[in-house]
Amino acid sequence: MRRPRRLLIATLVAIVALGVLLPSIAEAAVAVAAPPKSICLGKKIRVGVRRRLPGKRWFTINILDPSNRKVWSKTGTATSRWRYWKFRPGRLGTFKTVYKRPGRDRTFRTKVVPCTTSSVLLDDDYGSAMLRLSNASPGDTDEGCLRVTYGGSYAPTVRLYGSTSGTGLDEFLDLTVVRGTLPGSSASCAAFSPDSTAYIGAGPGVIFQDSLEEFPDGYEEGLVDPVQGSEETWTNGESHAYRFVVTVADENEAQGLTAGQRFVWEARA
Amino acid sequence: MILRRDALMGIVAALAVLTASWATGATLAAFSDTTNNPGNSFSAAASFCSNPGTQTLIADADAYVDENAALSNYGASSSLHVQSRAGGRNRRTLVHFPAPAGLFCTVTSATLRLWATSADGGRTLQVYELATVWTEGTVTWATQPLAIGTPSTVISAAGWVQFDVTAQAQSLFGSLNTGLLVKDSMEDQNPPRTQQFSSREAGAYPPELTITQA
Secondary structure, three states: HHHHHHHHHHHHHHHHHHHHHHHHHHHHHHHEEOOOOOOOOOOOOEEEEEEOOOOEEEEEEEEEOOOOOOEEEEEEEEEOEEEEEEEEOOOOEEEEEEEEOOOOOOOEEEEEEEEOOOOOEOOOOOOOOOEEEEEEOOOOOEEEEEEEEOOOOOOOOEEEEEEEOOOOHHHEEEEEEEEEEEOOOOOOOOOOOOOOOOOOOOOOOOEEEEEHOOOOOOOOOOOOOOOOOOOOOOOOOOOEEEEEEEEEEOOHHHHHOOEEEEEEEEEOO | OOOHHHHHHHHHHHHHHHHHHHHOOOOOOOOEEEEEEEEEEEEEOOOOOOOEEEEEEEOOEEEEEHHHHHOOOOOOOOOEEEEEEEOOEEEEEEEEEEOOOOOOOEEEEEEEEEEEEEEEOEEEEEEEEEEEOOOOOOOOOOOOOOEEEEEEEEOOOOEEEEOOHHHHHHHHOOOOOEEEEEEEEOOOOOEEEEEEOOOOOOOOOOOOOEEEEO
């Protein structure tokens, strides 16, 4: 009668011990590289993982921008060798690196600050296109925002231009570009606030209003930021948000046409 | 030795860039950087038409005008007349149709159908677009709008007379919907040649416009 009781107690102790120890063993199975606490704008955050103990171990790394928008992600299985990845933040502020792995998550913070040691012009779209219209009809519209930030020792001016592809829909797309500020994530234009100046007399902050076909194709004829005749020189850490609104014109000739567009900001000093 | 050659090539390349820059008038910036937003894509629907297909429209206004009674209005008449007759006694018919249902559509074909209750066969009838709007209850020979554009023609006969008015309909429904005018191609003839068609007030066989749009 005693033996079964001992066995029962031993089993319970073993279960409790495993419950306590297993998570910490699993946590220790995947080691993570701590990203730097601070970097200059234009530099990259390095993240990495390594398997510590035998057996495959999953991981997910997410990088969040200062608005808590996920801007980079990596999922995989840690190996016995360190694997590193680099991510370049496109704006100032504190970015969070969140490692998810068996056991508890770990979060690191990296402050992105303007420096004069290197000069760079960056945006925070992280490769995502701002605008998309599919199977569109007259009056259909889309809008997108992004933030452009300069860091460096020069005092450059900035121009906007772009390149167009497709079968001619650009002639029938009305485009408005507005410069302003955007306190939150540029994934949404909800918090966008235009500059108060009517740069071209087409409303506050508007720097371009015409068909996409008329949007400049190169630096020489590019839109001077914010406007020809009173171009600004950008200072270290300066950023501006831009809202793009595109609308299909009421022209039947647009039927079946397509267009692709790359928008470019170029800083020169 | 190799190092010297590389250095020499570097100097030559730099000089070439400077020379090209000088030649093109371009200035070399101390600092230059770009950032971009690629991949924006736009595609328009193959057809914007919200109501493609064929529909038949019934005249919402019709009248005939008489040269011999130039100030009289026949908007309430149950018949529409087209007549060629010497001595200032010609008659013409005006018809108007509502715009076809659907937004952003293009007319690909249009047929005007008039039911001839009596016909003087073998006459060439013409359909023109009208230049300005008119009112069924007031239009007269004296106030009829000008006929514009190139007419569609058909030979007169009893029963349904059908005109291909695609070009006229494209113009009408693309801008001001003024209506159509039907007349004899050779007016002022003697003896008189007269066609009579059912009007919308006749109750049966009103003027029709069959439209196909895409």
